Amino acid sequence: MANIEIRQESPSAFYIKVHETDNVAIIVNDHGLKAGTRFPDGLELTEHIPQGHKVALTDIPAHGEIIRYGEVIGYAVRDIPRGSWIDESLVELPKAPPLNTLPLATKVPEPLPPLEGYTFEGYRNADGSVGTKNLLGITTSVHCVAGVVDYVVKVIERDLLPKYPNVDGVVGLNHLYGCGVAINAPAAVVPIRTIHNIALNPNFGGEVMVIGLGCEKLQPERLLEGTEDVPAIAVESASIVRLQDEQHVGFKSMVDDILRVAKRHLTKLNQRQRETCPASELVVGMQCGGSDAFSG
Template identity: 80%
Template sequence: MSVINKTPADVPLYIKVHDNDNVAIVVNDNGLPAGTRFACGLELSEHIPQGHKVALTDIPQGGNILRYGEIIGYAVRDIAKGSWIDESLVVLPDAPPLASLPLATRTPAPLPPLEGYTFEGYRNADGSAGTKNMLAITTSVHCVAGVVDHVVKIIEHDILPRYPNVDGVVGLNHLYGCGVAINAPAAVVPIRSLHNLALNPNFGGEVMVIGLGCEKLQPERLLAGTDDTQPIEVQDASIMRLQDEQHVGFMAMVDEILEIAERHLQKLNQRKRETIPASELVVGMQCGGSDAFSGVTANPAVGFASDLLVRCGATVMFSEVTEVRDAVHLLTPRVVDEQVGKRMLEEMAWYDNYLDTGKTDRSANPSPGNKKGGLANVVEKALGSIAKSGSSAIVEVLSPGQRPTKRGLIYAATPASDFVCGTQQLASGITIQVFTTGRGTPYGLAAIPVIKMATRTALAKRWHDLMDIDAGTIATGEETIEQVGWRLFEMILDVASGRRQTWSDHWGIRNALAVFNPAPVT
């Protein structure tokens, strides 16, 4: 990545990622007006907004538009040097054909190990480690969500003060459980996800399930899980159904839930933070509200931090199928072996079919905000998104909601939706998440800390009490990708240890869970 003239703020700046690129993005806040001349002699023929592309050469109609050294599209018409290339001028290219992709042809050698890094976390009986000590109330059907929300408020206000070692309580509400085709093949996704959500390491192995009584997804079936989950024995969980005849009136239901909750709180309150190797961390990497800076500032810094975590022996997950699909040809050579490569192709093909069944395709991504931030199409978005994966070998590929069996860099297939991706990564066992954004989002999750990284300094300053770290300094040359990556790595350890609080936790920002359900609703 090259930055042209990286000094005073009033100097026009652009970022060209790859030597072969024929476009660059404008760095300056508020963009640059027509007539602006860069140090290299390039002159703008029209105003170009911040983050949007300028043509570095004349591009003929039908010619390749190159960013990241890859074709992101074809020119709708002749485009003159110095012109603004917005999304209307870019024809979406075909997605990489899955059948011919190279598998494990350039598997990276392991990076030198990083030793001695630790965090202060909560050790669980199954050997996993949490970054929070939370009581989770699992629900088997959405019908009980209102009651659970009511109980959560009581616990937070009246009961938690008696249990100072417990960080909080979260109701695992969702829209699944009844009115659904419970035996449809695709139902494995939501059932597996709900089962594994209850086992997230931040919940300390204390499982309580609230059901209605007449739902299709009975608590016992939720606990049993699917063929690829670890069963939760009924005797190891607390189950309560609102329809049970002993509940005479609403308060009888509430009182029993509170009684069960207190039993679990007593156990959780006995837990204390202890020094744990960084290898026990499970970190999710996600982006949302992306812009053209995402792939050159925040996401590469996240990728560098990902490599540091992998070097520590930790587990790192990146996701978002539609924001990987158009760059998958850059990932399949990096897998550890052909079997992992084939699993990645299976997940890509499954999602291609899922979109096709829904009579849509990958052109439905990006969002209007992504385009306003300079992203022309999903190809450009994907090339920037995969930067979060760093440079390590991909050691495992997970279907939605599966839990990893290996440590290292893992691709966890999920939809690209912020809320769905976050929920599915929770089900896969992440205990902390890094979330990059260029347009800005107050996104947060109750169950885990979410570190939000701004791709632009302007956003970091404007949302100074929502963004945890500013990666915009990379665009202006004030810091390198490596420097910001190290800052993020150190912040991850501090947040995981409870030494530092994220802004989303400070304000109590909690997005609702959104379990992925590709199965029919009846």
């Protein structure tokens, strides 16, 4: 296991070294640290290093290994003196091995033993799933409605949520698919299924409302259809708001109609109560660990 080491020059200057064999560390401070900053181990920065960027803890020769997390993450393009900023231009990535020479894992791991003796307070849904929050999710069928949805979410947070104390929040499920998205293309099922499944998130309590434009190819009804491996979502037509409907005579009319539908769903969500659920029913999503300099 890595032993994370935090070194500081003063209460206001920090770097983080993750593994004892690392020859680089990460500058933590907002706006980075200036040239000349010194640390108790004798490290002195030779130049300004931005926050979240690497500093060389030792002299690294040209083509030498750059080590972080105890692993080689690249090779030095040239000599890098101790205390220098290691930016992308100084790092050469290892050559990737041919895929056809990599060993192939064929053994199926043994199933893990049942998780027993642990519980959490969650929201049980009619489909058997269990959520950790009680949220109103607003699904969209086309990107063109994103601006209206963002505005409505703010109005609901400000004006409606205080009246529904058991509801934790509201989420607008915007995406980038436009009016002309190819709904019959060979892989069109992928974005459709993705939006569909997000609407079924256990934290939404089965209360699905959809905002569409009206002219898009991917109509809300198509979005809610089931497939061989995805159940259909039963939604009343009253829970679908189309911004181009004739009844909408302007922006305020659209917003009022959405808020009317939202109030109905918020009333139902507000009646939900937490109950003790086994931890084995908890669905945990994993987030990418290589997203920035502080993760791994």
